[in-house]
Amino acid sequence: MNVLEVKNLTKQFGGLTATNDITMTVEKNSITAVIGPNGAGKTTFFNMITAVYKPTSGDILLNGHSLVGLKPHEVSKFGITRTFQNIRLFNEQTVIDNVLIGMHQHLKAHWVGTLLRLPSIRLEEEKAKVQAYKILKYVGLEDYVNENAGNLAYGAQRRLEIARAIAARPKVLLLDEPAAGMNPKETKKLTDLIHDMRTRLDVTIVLIEHDMKLVMEISDYIYVLDHGELIAQGKPDEIRNNQRVIEAYLGKVAAEND
Amino acid sequence: MVKEWFHKFSQSSRAQLFFIITYVLVTCLGLYLLEDSASAIFPFLLVLLSLLILYYMKINVKLKWAIGFIIIAVMIPLSASQGSNFQAFMDVGTLVLIYVAMSLGLNIVVGFAGLLDLGFIAFFAVGAYTYGIFGSKQANHFMPFGHYPLPGDTFWIFIFVGAIIAAIFGILLGIPVLRVRGDYLAIVTLGFGEIIRIVFNNMDHPINITNGSMGISQIQPPRIFGYPIDTPSEFYYVALFIFILVIYVVKHLENSKLGRSWKAVRDNEIAAQAMGIPLVKTKLAAFAIGASFSGMMGTVFAAKQMFVDATSFTYLESTMILVMVILGGMGSVPGVILGAAVVIILNNQVLTDLSNWMTSLSTAGILNVPDALSPSKMQRFIFGILLVVFALYRTQGLIPHKNKKVDAERLKREAAAEPPYGNSEAKTNLEGSDS
Numbered sequence: 001m002n003v004l005e006v007k008n009l010t011k012q013f014g015g016l017t018a019t020n021d022i023t024m025t026v027e028k029n030s031i032t033a034v035i036g037p038n039g040a041g042k043t044t045f046f047n048m049i050t051a052v053y054k055p056t057s058g059d060i061l062l063n064g065h066s067l068v069g070l071k072p073h074e075v076s077k078f079g080i081t082r083t084f085q086n087i088r089l090f091n092e093q094t095v096i097d098n099v100l101i102g103m104h105q106h107l108k109a110h111w112v113g114t115l116l117r118l119p120s121i122r123l124e125e126e127k128a129k130v131q132a133y134k135i136l137k138y139v140g141l142e143d144y145v146n147e148n149a150g151n152l153a154y155g156a157q158r159r160l161e162i163a164r165a166i167a168a169r170p171k172v173l174l175l176d177e178p179a180a181g182m183n184p185k186e187t188k189k190l191t192d193l194i195h196d197m198r199t200r201l202d203v204t205i206v207l208i209e210h211d212m213k214l215v216m217e218i219s220d221y222i223y224v225l226d227h228g229e230l231i232a233q234g235k236p237d238e239i240r241n242n243q244r245v246i247e248a249y250l251g252k253v254a255a256e257n258d
Numbered sequence: 259m260v261k262e263w264f265h266k267f268s269q270s271s272r273a274q275l276f277f278i279i280t281y282v283l284v285t286c287l288g289l290y291l292l293e294d295s296a297s298a299i300f301p302f303l304l305v306l307l308s309l310l311i312l313y314y315m316k317i318n319v320k321l322k323w324a325i326g327f328i329i330i331a332v333m334i335p336l337s338a339s340q341g342s343n344f345q346a347f348m349d350v351g352t353l354v355l356i357y358v359a360m361s362l363g364l365n366i367v368v369g370f371a372g373l374l375d376l377g378f379i380a381f382f383a384v385g386a387y388t389y390g391i392f393g394s395k396q397a398n399h400f401m402p403f404g405h406y407p408l409p410g411d412t413f414w415i416f417i418f419v420g421a422i423i424a425a426i427f428g429i430l431l432g433i434p435v436l437r438v439r440g441d442y443l444a445i446v447t448l449g450f451g452e453i454i455r456i457v458f459n460n461m462d463h464p465i466n467i468t469n470g471s472m473g474i475s476q477i478q479p480p481r482i483f484g485y486p487i488d489t490p491s492e493f494y495y496v497a498l499f500i501f502i503l504v505i506y507v508v509k510h511l512e513n514s515k516l517g518r519s520w521k522a523v524r525d526n527e528i529a530a531q532a533m534g535i536p537l538v539k540t541k542l543a544a545f546a547i548g549a550s551f552s553g554m555m556g557t558v559f560a561a562k563q564m565f566v567d568a569t570s571f572t573y574l575e576s577t578m579i580l581v582m583v584i585l586g587g588m589g590s591v592p593g594v595i596l597g598a599a600v601v602i603i604l605n606n607q608v609l610t611d612l613s614n615w616m617t618s619l620s621t622a623g624i625l626n627v628p629d630a631l632s633p634s635k636m637q638r639f640i641f642g643i644l645l646v647v648f649a650l651y652r653t654q655g656l657i658p659h660k661n662k663k664v665d666a667e668r669l670k671r672e673a674a675a676e677p678p679y680g681n682s683e684a685k686t687n688l689e690g691s692d693s
Contacts, residue, residue, distance in 0.1 A: 050532055072531035081532060088529035090522050094661045101522045105534035107515050111543070114514040115507060125514075133669040134679040142670070146663040168533060200680035 079171035091150030102167030293341025363551030372524030377451020385556020413480030424553020473567025587655025
């Protein structure tokens, strides 16, 4: 069953076509990778799914509902959350508060109720904190609960972004270069985490990544973008040997000499 | 040796309690005895200092609030009540409370939600005019029904009417303004503040609503159970009542879902939206709630002065409130309270007293200070220097903001009692794969 369907998605910035006529389907509970050289339009593609950009044409369907025209926070309510290529944490807030903000849409508290100190809201808040702690423990950040997010090490910040995203209980989780800047050991841990999230959280994962080892290891299906065009798609083994993909990454001449 | 002693002292809540009570009693006695002399300002400041000491004490939080309340509501008025300066002191006290409440309102907008508002005084003006118009004969000019001025008993309702109308103005300002960000937002809010002032200054024709530049006079003093409130010492308690209300609201919202979403929007708009936080709604809530504090204090201001005109709501006033927030520490509630208190007391008490003292010196022929150098004329100069110094050496303000910490040990215990995160059927256990 397809959770996410993208139909003929195009985005133009003035005369520049960032993505052109992209169609893809993402199966439920799969791990799908979107790869391509720098500037291929991968992040633009994510930004359209999460409504940061409005597509010039085309449609995005989540479980059959169109997401085009929604506001970013509405897309999040529909069940898509993401992490960011350039880490976007709430740096001035504690680690646990970052996760609690991820839970925002699942908390029922209203400010009037907060001011009346309704017992239900205090209970909800308590439960949310325990849940946030469990999520932090899951990603291995339970020792930094009260630390400011901005003070964390780079790899820890990336994991906190994932923790914050899964706190929103998404149906589809978009990871934008989750392994960027990580050492091999951290990447290994991340690979395990992504694998585990799929089964444990029953979530569909779409990721953009440059680390080919990671991509080939965990992806069920891969889409390759180059200059805004979808140039190839298929299972990891098919992509590995695809001539056009090799050309896109290494250049035409190099690919021929190989 | 001293360090050791201090450490022991900070561990024992009984010793601290004893210290603060003695301190307050001694300084209050000093204020009581010196009340009539020119140096009454010193014990007055020392009594106020007790609140700052109290803040840094390591004792039970509820006890802290209780002691703080007793100092503000009982000790200060009581020990100052015997002398000739009583009303002057209470007037400063009322002003401090008014500005503290306003800067706490602005702190929500600037400190929590990160929206620079340079026209914040407009909401104060809205509150002031709301009571001013209906609490005087002014409303007769345009209201088709009813007799005005409304009796002073209605003032208590007008506190909340002022809050609501100011909140509505906050939303009205917010809707168009929130399309712009950063510097542009600051400019637009500045414009809004000026527009409100000029509109109030000119709304005497075709329908006379605000009486234009003549201002509204003879505003009814508030009454409670038939007893009129018209001295600063009585207004002090009105302001205190609203101040407590404001503190309650701020303290409860700061670490709630709404407070977190404000700070999320401040720290990173795009990420906040991606987490499901509606940008416009969250920002409007900050504008509305911040404005309502200002509106409430506006009604108190109108009732206290018994006169309102547009000159009280200039751009300078907006800057002043912003200075209080920045000086105290953006986003820090105790900091902002301290910042507002410092600015008002420095302005209205210390500099005035210093000027008077220097005048008396020059009349006695001891020291001849030209009038142009009198301290009360150098307010802006002094604040300018203060701001530069703070911007250079203490950007976080007097009391920097601290994030509220959770009890990690307790969460750990509670989390351990529950099943681990996620579906229980999951086969792999990530926590073990760390090696």
